[in-house]
Amino acid sequence: AQKITQTQPGMFVQEKEAVTLDCTYDTSDPSYGLFWYKQPSSGEMIFLIYQGSYDQQNATEGRYSLNFQKARKSANLVISASQLGDSAMYFCAMREGPSNDYKLSFGAGTTVTVRA
């Protein structure tokens, strides 16, 4: 079974608008972490934001926020005030367990295109 599901292969958003990227996950481990990475057309992987399963508040990093709904096993990324430079592929990923074994499982990704 897929551990991370991203159901939106591609999205268009108008500049300055907000966009929400969906991510659902599957784990039976009570301790886990959720990540979002950005991959621009140049190919590098850029870490955006992290949410721990025991974190009481939703994570925020500048224009990025993570809408963490634990009961629904979803960890949607919200990008506010989109900019042209936000056009990229976005990956949701999960680490299971509190151990030192930090293998991440990734979703298939969502391509975001920001229109001027």
Added chain:
Amino acid sequence: IAGITQAPTSQILAAGRRMTLRCTQDMRHNAMYWYRQDLGLGLRLIHYSNTAGTTGKGEVPDGYSVSRANTDDFPLTLASAVPSQTSVYFCASSRRNTGGRNTGELFFGEGSRLTVL
């Protein structure tokens, strides 16, 4: 600039040839990983190493081998390349938990694009 260096950045290879993708990090991270990225499949873990001297299999290990002789280097070898191994390969590293908040964030190299004909 500190980080992860991968080589080569791009390679075209004939099927059946042996190929080693190199990965070196200078962050003294304990754990290192190899992922392959394929369209529609995201990134899939090939092999990993939690510390020098140990390695483990990921989700798609067949046809690949790794070694971890020291902390800094984690080469990935394709013993006899096949066209299905055409992909973009990412090496990554992470700090192990030494106390305090450690998310397990992965630091990635810039990728190696491999084409097997």
